């Protein structure tokens with residue numbers, strides 16, 4: 001039975017961003033993916049969000065980003081109106097939300113995954129408190145993932161640690177388009193030392209928003225083959241993760257990054273988001289791998305920045321390589337030192 005709450009409630013979470021290795025590109029219905037995706041959660045790039053519920057107030061939502069009132073509040077208000085179908089108590093309260101990111105706004109990192117992840121975790125905690133349910137159970141995380149998905153698809157993968165799968169596949173019966181699931185069992189230990197150097201080619205705003213980007217797949221000439229490719233790449237990548245097969249891992253990850261950009265280049269209208277320096281970084285990463293046999297590879301989001309992936313045991317060599325050869329192609333020599341993380345954390349103050 002749902003209890004009634006007279007007092008103000010409060011919740012605060014830190015939620016990391018994530019980077020997809022098999023990319024989600026294209027939607028069906030409401031925020032459901034055209035194809036399954038597989039990502040890992042970052043450690044250092046995160047959002048912290050607190051939500052206070054008040055009985056009184058002039059505005060439905062007051063949203064502060066890094067201390068200042070922000071227009072992102074309008075998007076949050078729309079989102080809250082939408083999720084009130086699942087969380088009816090949302091309509092009874094005024095919301096005061098404070099949010100901040102660990103990474104600079106200009107870093108070109110998509111913050112929607114970590115921000116909707118953090119907000120969804122707060123809403124789930126409040127929901128469980130209001131309805132008197134025990135929070136630390138699989139249903140809690142599933143609900144948080146589902147609520148995050150409704151804000152931004154990729155956010156549903158941010159509420160778990162390590163490697164995360166989202167979308168129906170033949171791999172597991174429990175895979176769903178509604179929420180993500182953690183790949184906690186059986187992943188080879190080498191992958192728990194996965195590092196990600198985010199090389200900032202251009203920190204400007206994205207040329208194409210992800211919602212516009214996803215829509216390009218609706219009528220895409222390659223839609224069917226892209227969906228088939230993503231399924232095949234998920235199977236291959238999962239096998240590589242289980243067996244510690246670094247060669248296969250590298251092959252799939254780079255194929256996915258370039259396929260995402262190939263889809264954008266061949267859509268109508270077409271988008272070319274890679275910059276000359278992105279291509280320079282890609283070819284230098286490949287050459288370094290060939291020359292040294294050190295397992296490094298790249299992945300790319302819907303933008304020009306390059307994520308250089310490598311393993312902890314090679315850190316000194318790879319960091320020297322970044323310093324020596326790559327930073328000259330980054331905007332103001334800017335890069336972010338990150339890697340695989342353990343997932344979100346509940347904050348007490």
Ligand code: PMV
Pocket residue numbers: 019020022023024025037110112152153154155210211260301302
């Ligand atoms: O979650 P969205 O709607 O911002 O889409 C994210 C799309 C990619 O980052 C390009 C791929 C992915 O799976 O994260």
